[in-house]
Amino acid sequence: MAAPDEDLGPAWLRDYGRIEADIEAMSQFARGLTAEIQDNYLPHASRVIADMESDHPQPAEAFAEHLRFLEAHRAATHAATDNVYWYIQGYTSLANAAADISTRYADADAFSAARAQDVREALDATGATPDGNPGTVL
Numbered sequence: 501m502a503a504p505d506e507d508l509g510p511a512w513l514r515d516y517g518r519i520e521a522d523i524e525a526m527s528q529f530a531r532g533l534t535a536e537i538q539d540n541y542l543p544h545a546s547r548v549i550a551d552m553e554s555d556h557p558q559p560a561e562a563f564a565e566h567l568r569f570l571e572a573h574r575a576a577t578h579a580a581t582d583n584v585y586w587y588i589q590g591y592t593s594l595a596n597a598a599a600d601i602s603t604r605y606a607d608a609d610a611f612s613a614a615r616a617q618d619v620r621e622a623l624d625a626t627g628a629t630p631d632g633n634p635g636t637v638l
Contacts, residue, residue, distance in 0.1 A: 523602050530599035537591055545584050552577040593626030600625075 505511075556573075559566040600622045 521601065521605065523605050523608070526598050527602035527606075530595045530602060533591060533595040533598070537588060537595070541588065541591075545588060549581050549584055552581050594623075597622040597626050 556570060559570065561567070597619075601619060604618070
């Protein structure tokens with residue numbers, strides 16, 4: 501007796517085969533992405549975050565519109581700094597996952613067959629999303 505459909509997982513994943521991965525290209529991708537983050541993003545990110553986290557003077561209580569504006573402004577800058585931080589975390593984790601997979605399959609053929617589960621586990625292990633759920637869109 502076959503398993504019911506709900507036990508088989510998503511229909512689009514049921515007939516997947518092997519993933520062909522160019523290990524050298526994946527390794528180069530990991531190195532290039534890591535270098536891009538460290539050399540071209542991090543130096544600017546810390547400055548941007550520092551600028552966005554600077555405090556503004558408290559307005560007079562009687563100026564309610566200004567108070568509401570500053571609340572919205574603080575929420576927007578908080579969201580922006582979170583995005584800068586999670587960009588770093590996400591792409592660093594992606595580079596680490598690519599490096600991990602390329603290291604695991606380095607001794608195999610030039611075009612190695614990796615299981616989809618191997619790739620999923622490498623990406624899941626990064627925990628790059630704010631809540632640790634790999635399905636979360638940043």
